[in-house]
Amino acid sequence: MEVSVETYDLREAVDQALLECAEAGKAVAVVVADSTSTAALKGFSERFPERLINVGIAEQNMVGIAAGLSLGGFTVFTANAAPFLLSRSYEQVKNDLCYSHSNVKMLGLNAGVAYGPLGSTHHILDDISMLRGLGNLQIFAPSDAREAAELVRYVCSFDGPAYIRMDKGPYPLFHSPDYRFKVGKPDPIYRSAPSTPEVVFFSLGTILEEAYSAARILSEKGIITALYSLPSIRPLQHADLLEKIAGTRLIVTVEEHSVHGGLGALISGLIHEAGMSIPVFKVGFPEGIFVKAGPRAEIRDFYGLTGPRIVEVLEERWKEGEMNDRWNR
Amino acid sequence: MQYPIPPNPFQYTADQLAAAAKRVRRNIILMNSTTGAGHTGADLSEADILVTLYFSVLRYDRALDHPFRDRFILSKGHGAGGFYCTLSEAALIPKELLSTYQAFDSSLQGHPVKQKIKAVEINTGALGHGFPVAVGLALAAKMNRRPGRIFVLLGDGELQEGSNWEAAMSASRFGLDNLMVVVDRNKLQLADRTEHIMGLEPLQAKFEAFGFRVYTADGNDITSLLQCLDTWEATRKDQPSVLLASTVKGKGVSFMEDNPAWHHRIPKGVEVEQALKELE
Numbered sequence: 001m002e003v004s005v006e007t008y009d010l011r012e013a014v015d016q017a018l019l020e021c022a023e024a025g026k027a028v029a030v031v032v033a034d035s036t037s038t039a040a041l042k043g044f045s046e047r048f049p050e051r052l053i054n055v056g057i058a059e060q061n062m063v064g065i066a067a068g069l070s071l072g073g074f075t076v077f078t079a080n081a082a083p084f085l086l087s088r089s090y091e092q093v094k095n096d097l098c099y100s101h102s103n104v105k106m107l108g109l110n111a112g113v114a115y116g117p118l119g120s121t122h123h124i125l126d127d128i129s130m131l132r133g134l135g136n137l138q139i140f141a142p143s144d145a146r147e148a149a150e151l152v153r154y155v156c157s158f159d160g161p162a163y164i165r166m167d168k169g170p171y172p173l174f175h176s177p178d179y180r181f182k183v184g185k186p187d188p189i190y191r192s193a194p195s196t197p198e199v200v201f202f203s204l205g206t207i208l209e210e211a212y213s214a215a216r217i218l219s220e221k222g223i224i225t226a227l228y229s230l231p232s233i234r235p236l237q238h239a240d241l242l243e244k245i246a247g248t249r250l251i252v253t254v255e256e257h258s259v260h261g262g263l264g265a266l267i268s269g270l271i272h273e274a275g276m277s278i279p280v281f282k283v284g285f286p287e288g289i290f291v292k293a294g295p296r297a298e299i300r301d302f303y304g305l306t307g308p309r310i311v312e313v314l315e316e317r318w319k320e321g322e323m324n325d326r327w328n329r
Numbered sequence: 330m331q332y333p334i335p336p337n338p339f340q341y342t343a344d345q346l347a348a349a350a351k352r353v354r355r356n357i358i359l360m361n362s363t364t365g366a367g368h369t370g371a372d373l374s375e376a377d378i379l380v381t382l383y384f385s386v387l388r389y390d391r392a393l394d395h396p397f398r399d400r401f402i403l404s405k406g407h408g409a410g411g412f413y414c415t416l417s418e419a420a421l422i423p424k425e426l427l428s429t430y431q432a433f434d435s436s437l438q439g440h441p442v443k444q445k446i447k448a449v450e451i452n453t454g455a456l457g458h459g460f461p462v463a464v465g466l467a468l469a470a471k472m473n474r475r476p477g478r479i480f481v482l483l484g485d486g487e488l489q490e491g492s493n494w495e496a497a498m499s500a501s502r503f504g505l506d507n508l509m510v511v512v513d514r515n516k517l518q519l520a521d522r523t524e525h526i527m528g529l530e531p532l533q534a535k536f537e538a539f540g541f542r543v544y545t546a547d548g549n550d551i552t553s554l555l556q557c558l559d560t561w562e563a564t565r566k567d568q569p570s571v572l573l574a575s576t577v578k579g580k581g582v583s584f585m586e587d588n589p590a591w592h593h594r595i596p597k598g599v600e601v602e603q604a605l606k607e608l609e
Contacts, residue, residue: 029472050472056502061461061495068465071400071450073473091455092492096462100443100452 007170008145010206011040014107014166017152018077019043022051026156029074031055033062038109039079040168059084063092063104070103075156081115082108082165083124090130097161098134105155105162111205112256114167116296123293125285128204128233129261131163139233141165141205143187144174147231150181167206174208174229184237186228186244192219196247197226204230204255204263210300211254211283213307218314230263241267242274251280252314256305260287281317283310334397334476339384339419346551349418350380354581355608356414356427362601366431366439370578370591372411374515374548375482378574379415381554382480393421393447397477400466402450404459405484405513406440407593413437421448457490459483460510464496467508467569478507478562486518489527494539500569501540509561510541510571513548515578517589536571548574582607 018041022028029051032039036054045052053069055062059080066076078085085108086093097104108127115122131139138155140162142148148166155162174189190212191197199218203211208229215225228244230236245251251271253264264282271278285291285303292302300306304313341349353376361367382401389398403412413430416422422436429435436445440454451462463481470477487493500508514532516523523529533543544561547553554574561570578592579585582604585596596604 029469053468055495055499058495058499060457060492061464061499064458064461064492064496065465065468065499067451068462068467069469069472070465071462072466072469072475074469092458092461095452095455096458102451 006173008173009040009170010142010145010148010167011109013145013149014152015041015043017149019047021075021153021156022048027074028077028156029053029069030077030079031062031066031069032078033057033059033080033084035080035109038081039107041079059088060092063089064096066104067092067096067100067102074103076104077107078104079107080109081122082111082127083122086124086127086130094134098136101136101160103159103161105164107164107166109166110168111165112167112207113291113296113299116299117293119293120290123291125258125291126261127163127165128257128263129265132234132261132266136161138162138235140231141233142231143203143205143208143229144171146173146175146177146179147181150179151231154181154183165205171206172209174212181231184232184235184240186230186241188226189229190215190225190227192226193224195224197224198248199223199225199250199252200245200248201225201227201252201254202230202263202267203227203253204233204257207254207256207305210305210307210310211252214252214254214310217307217311233263233266236266238270241270242276245271245276245278248278251278252283252310253280254283254305254310256300257284258287259284281314332395332397335388335390335395337385337388338391341384343552343555346380346384349384350377350551351581351608353380353411353414353418355605356417357410358582358596358601358604358608360414360427360430361410362596363428364430364432365595367410367595368407368593369410369595370517370585370588370593371405371408371484372414373580373582373585374576374578375405375408375411375513376415376580377549377551378482378511378513378554378576379411380418381551381558383415383419385555386558387480388477391421397475399478399480400450401448402453402459402463402466402479402481403441404453404463404481405456405487406453408482408484408513409437409439409441412441416446416448422446456484456487457492460493460496463508463510464500464503464505467500467505468503470507471503471505478509480509480511482511482513484518485512485514485516485529486523486526488512488529488532497536497539497541504567505569506565506567508569509558510569512571512573513576514573515576517578517587517592519592521589532573536573540568542568542570544570544572546572546574548576549580
């Protein structure tokens, strides 16, 4: 499909979907930790003001109260900045939500380096990695507003904990209005030719626009590419994913996350376990660092997370023969 | 339709409660010594509080699914042994389960697990978790206009966790007069006396400053506990309440009483015999 030039804020879509769910009779409650403006849930909070609970700057309490509200019959969403949600209240997330299987859905707002210049206190490079260590939890990352809305509808459909890696600001729409989220499946976004792709891209969340740009640049250079978004980190149907890479020569994973424990690690692990030998080029933040602070676009550029930079680095590596024989032959 | 509020299924008198507490204590000694597991001191400390709640104060149906039932959370999850023995006395779990305490994949794990036992609302064990969850439950009851009350039992050492004070602030802000926080104030924690490690006093003034109505009782005296909880029920309004229950860790067994060594020691051989004799 061609990407729509239309852009839309993921949070507006979430607000709308929450409002719809609540108006359809679902007992939805939202808990924020002084993060009402971060959450931007205007529609919901105007229609159901008594169901938006602000616990103040107290993330541990926010998660505990969310668990309690779910025991009292509510489908609960927490909505605050992902770095504070997870770094501050990881034990509440682990015990009160995951271990206790509470019906609480966490909206991890402004994940990755969305808070660019505000620095490492406000970045979260390891949310997926942290959460993959927890039982019972379903983990999602929407790539655009339509998918975010679909994910809200989906997480409302089951009883149990979930995490949705969120972002703010307008992003291009990669999905048509009739898009339906399919749990556990890679979501096909782009394919430069019908034959087996030489390079397959997998992308996590809103960085999809950069992965898309890289795939397009490569295809213009005559390389057959395919691009999948992976909105469903857990559950994930492994066989379905492996099917998409059969016969390909290189896999590129793109995430605004550490390459440790994120999408790249997940996929290279699956490939290794399946006995396949396809090189995986992991685009993301290197392991063991705090990233430099600054405007988000400049951070992405510096660490090679933009479409042109992904292609640039790939081409350098090919020139230097760093990729394996299969590719260079 | 409007359901009637379920009454406490036992409605024991003070004498019956004292007798039940003694049976619970004997079971704690037997269970811990047989299985070689448990936090004996903590289990004995809380026994009178739990028996008072389950056999007199809490309103619940035996199936534990009435929408208006009271809810109880054991925030001091390491007191699981005392909790299990109370639940067994109330026939909320089968007695036979006690011999499986802490065995592989047993329903009676070292800390309570809701997937294993219906009476467990939330999986506790890490400290400082029960209070915020109880606030959420009490808030939900208010939002849904349900009459059920929420009780949470905290260890006193646990109050060193900051999350409790976040919860206290919000309980007061939300006007949760359906919330009763009981503190098992035995003045001992794992390593030593609470006041030697990280003093909690003046505890009453702290809770008052956080907007709580504060009750104090002898937490090993059933009449004293009942009196406080009755007064609370008759007068609760607009504010959350806390009951500072002065207890003795290891209560009922002379050589365990107020002795930090019995936080998680298990009685053996003659110790078991002597303990059971004292609890006759």
